[in-house]
Amino acid sequence: MAVVEARGISRHFGEVRAVDGVNLATAEGEFLVLLGPSGCGKTTLLRMIAGIEEPTHGDILIDGHVVTHLPPRVRNIAMVFQSYALYPHMTVYKNIAFPLRTRGMDKADIPRKVEWAASMFGIEKLKHRKPRELSGGERQRVALARAVVREPSVFLLDEPLSNLDAKLRASAREELRQFQKRMGFTTIYVTHDQVEAMGLGDRIVVMHQGRIRQVGLPKEIYDSPADTFVATFLGSPPMNLIEHDGIVVGFRPENFLPADRMNGDESVAYPFEITYMEDLGAEKLIYGNIRERTHTGHVVSRLPGNVEAPIEQGRTYPFAALRRDLRFFDIKTGLRTEGSLP
Amino acid sequence: MNRGYEGTVAAPYESTSAGIKDRQGTLARLMIAPAIAYIVALIGIPFVMAILYSLSDVTTGDPSVDLVGLRNYREVFNDPVFRLSLKNTCLFALVSQTLVIVLSRILATLLMKEFRGKWLARFLVMLPWTAPIALGTIGWLWMLDSIFSPIDWLFRRAGLLGAPGDLLGPMTNLYWLGEPVLAMASVIFVHVWRLLPLATVIQLAGLSSISKEILEAAEVDGAAGWRKTLEITIPLTLPIIGIAFLFGLVFTFTDMTVVYVLTRGGPVHSTQVLSTWTFFKGIEGGDLAQGAAISLFLFPVLAGVAALLLRMARRAEVT
Numbered sequence: 132m133a134v135v136e137a138r139g140i141s142r143h144f145g146e147v148r149a150v151d152g153v154n155l156a157t158a159e160g161e162f163l164v165l166l167g168p169s170g171c172g173k174t175t176l177l178r179m180i181a182g183i184e185e186p187t188h189g190d191i192l193i194d195g196h197v198v199t200h201l202p203p204r205v206r207n208i209a210m211v212f213q214s215y216a217l218y219p220h221m222t223v224y225k226n227i228a229f230p231l232r233t234r235g236m237d238k239a240d241i242p243r244k245v246e247w248a249a250s251m252f253g254i255e256k257l258k259h260r261k262p263r264e265l266s267g268g269e270r271q272r273v274a275l276a277r278a279v280v281r282e283p284s285v286f287l288l289d290e291p292l293s294n295l296d297a298k299l300r301a302s303a304r305e306e307l308r309q310f311q312k313r314m315g316f317t318t319i320y321v322t323h324d325q326v327e328a329m330g331l332g333d334r335i336v337v338m339h340q341g342r343i344r345q346v347g348l349p350k351e352i353y354d355s356p357a358d359t360f361v362a363t364f365l366g367s368p369p370m371n372l373i374e375h376d377g378i379v380v381g382f383r384p385e386n387f388l389p390a391d392r393m394n395g396d397e398s399v400a401y402p403f404e405i406t407y408m409e410d411l412g413a414e415k416l417i418y419g420n421i422r423e424r425t426h427t428g429h430v431v432s433r434l435p436g437n438v439e440a441p442i443e444q445g446r447t448y449p450f451a452a453l454r455r456d457l458r459f460f461d462i463k464t465g466l467r468t469e470g471s472l473p
Numbered sequence: 474m475n476r477g478y479e480g481t482v483a484a485p486y487e488s489t490s491a492g493i494k495d496r497q498g499t500l501a502r503l504m505i506a507p508a509i510a511y512i513v514a515l516i517g518i519p520f521v522m523a524i525l526y527s528l529s530d531v532t533t534g535d536p537s538v539d540l541v542g543l544r545n546y547r548e549v550f551n552d553p554v555f556r557l558s559l560k561n562t563c564l565f566a567l568v569s570q571t572l573v574i575v576l577s578r579i580l581a582t583l584l585m586k587e588f589r590g591k592w593l594a595r596f597l598v599m600l601p602w603t604a605p606i607a608l609g610t611i612g613w614l615w616m617l618d619s620i621f622s623p624i625d626w627l628f629r630r631a632g633l634l635g636a637p638g639d640l641l642g643p644m645t646n647l648y649w650l651g652e653p654v655l656a657m658a659s660v661i662f663v664h665v666w667r668l669l670p671l672a673t674v675i676q677l678a679g680l681s682s683i684s685k686e687i688l689e690a691a692e693v694d695g696a697a698g699w700r701k702t703l704e705i706t707i708p709l710t711l712p713i714i715g716i717a718f719l720f721g722l723v724f725t726f727t728d729m730t731v732v733y734v735l736t737r738g739g740p741v742h743s744t745q746v747l748s749t750w751t752f753f754k755g756i757e758g759g760d761l762a763q764g765a766a767i768s769l770f771l772f773p774v775l776a777g778v779a780a781l782l783l784r785m786a787r788r789a790e791v792t
Contacts, residue, residue, distance in 0.1 A: 178689075181689075181693055182692075182693075183689045183692060183693065202692065202697065203689075203692045203693045203695075204692065204693070204694075204695035204696075204697060208693065209693065210689075210690070210693045212686045212689070212690055213686070214684065214686050216684065216686035216687045216689065216690035217687075217690075218687060218690075218691075218705060218709075219687075219709065220708045220709055229691075229694055229696070229704075230694040230695055233694055233695035233696045233700060234695050277694070
């Protein structure tokens with residue numbers, strides 16, 4: 132268990148600032164998720180923590196020690212790569228044993244340790260296979276077993292679920308989370324998938340263009356985004372943003388419902404011109420426009436699938452959002468501000 | 474929606490006269506024909522002729538082919554020069570290829586790194602491969618000259634050669650191509666110089682085919698320096714190293730330019746290899762039959778190497 136800290140860390144590739152002055156610290160045993168679109172610098176940040184990328188400025192600290200210029204092998208970290216990076220010429224057993232051998236572990240202790248790691252991920256039976264004879268899910272387990280076998284103090288994961296199919300991804304997410312709780316490793320997890328981030332993270336760090344936009348609990352980030360980028364990056368469909376009296380008003384699609392379901396005093400109603408509807412089974416997505424003199428915008432409403440709403444395409448209905456669900460953003464900076472509507 | 478079927482447009486199936494470009498089988502045969510004609514004319518016919526000649530008594534003076542069975546093979550094999558050539562060929566090929574593999578590995582590893590002037594280094598490494606082999610070898614002939622060798626001059630200037638008590642002896646020159654051991658070393662050296670660029674490029678291709686994440690994973694797993702080389706990069710590039718080795722072996726077994734230009738097989742056959750011996754015996758000596766027999770001795774070896782090469786190439790694809 133360890134605390135990882137990044138102090139004013141930057142990584143420039145020529146003119147491009149992949150990571151630009153990031154300050155960040157994990158708690159001990161925390162599951163921290165770095166979330167952002169591709170190219171936001173999250174993987175570069177992770178690689179600098181691992182020691183396979185050197186920062187242009189700033190320092191990386193593990194348990195208070197500056198490790199910025201130390202090679203990966205002395206940092207006691209483990210990393211799972213997006214491609215899993217299994218050694219294709221070694222069997223599963225040899226893959227898992229490799230980090231133990233490089234650390235000069237007593238030869239007699241290695242089989243027991245490998246057995247322990249393999250059993251944790253249910254891959255004991257695959258020990259004699261080569262990576263190319265494994266399915267995607269099995270490879271991912273081998274990669275995890277290889278990472279945990281030497282009980283690192285920090286566990287780094289770079290989109291480890293992105294190569295799995297949707298069904299497997301959900302169960303792998305659950306297993307990963309339970310495993311991390313049990314072992315208590317400080318874990319930093321990189322993903323561009325907001326569902327993974329919401330489901331896995333103790334805290335989420337949202338990154339964009341090399342900078343941190345917001346750090347917080349998943350619920351905080353979803354409910355109270357710090358700016359319009361975070362507001363539109365999380366949630367599917369994202370938060371609706373409309374201009375209203377010189378301020379940007381945001382509300383989540385699930386909070387934008389037919390006005391007759393709302394208490395008139397506590398809500399703000401908008402005429403909603405429906406342009407398109409999607410029935411996804413569990414939910415209905417209703418796309419349309421709000422067209423008024425003071426406020427216009429393209430917005431989405433999300434209704435639970437079991438709600439029958441007599442709505443037709445091409446017509447306009449009164450929809451509303453509760454005042455307490457409205458968020459306000461500065462029209463110039465995009466940052467969240469206090470505000471209210473008349 | 475399906476109006477197209479009722480309309481006046483002719484059904485697509487009615488046009489039956491497909492052009493030659495639509496008949497894939499014919500087209501394929503047509504396009505491969507020049508290659509086959511080329512192989513038959515320049516490799517197939519000479520090969521059959523060589524077999525025929527080796528079983529006959531044909532000479533440049535008497536081109537009539539009278540079959541004499543395996544007599545040529547027996548005579549060739551009983552010739553001590555042939556046996557020496559066979560030994561020399563093996564020594565020449567194995568030593569030079571081992572050196573080429575080791576050196577090309579080191580060069581390729583260096584060229585994988587980023588440094589200033591990398592393009593210049595790559596260019597210089599490739600240079601021996603771009604020069605015609607005979608010209609390059611003639612250049613070396615001068616470098617290794619028995620009187621004017623600049624290498625000897627350097628040794629003399631460094632005080633290693635030319636005076637009594639010097640490390641390399643009191644003579645003014647080393648006579649690179651005149652001493653049997655030095656002559657063989659020179660021939661091997663020039664051949665290594667010649668083949669190194671090709672092997673380096675092959676090894677570079679192998680090294681850059683290893684996924685970067687695997688190398689990084691090895692680093693995170695604690696492997697550094699030698700362990701990473703021995704346990705990760707070498708095993709992963711082994712099929713390609715093998716291909717470079719076998720390629721070079723074929724090149725070396727069949728090459729006569731370096732030996733012919735530098736030593737003509739001398740002194741006293743000490744650098745004679747099968748390819749030069751074939752040439753001296755069959756072309757310069759006029760005994761086409763024995764020349765053919767000598768050259769065919771290489772065939773089973775080379776065929777075996779080629780089969781191995783193809784197998785390794787297939788294996789390399791899989792992993």
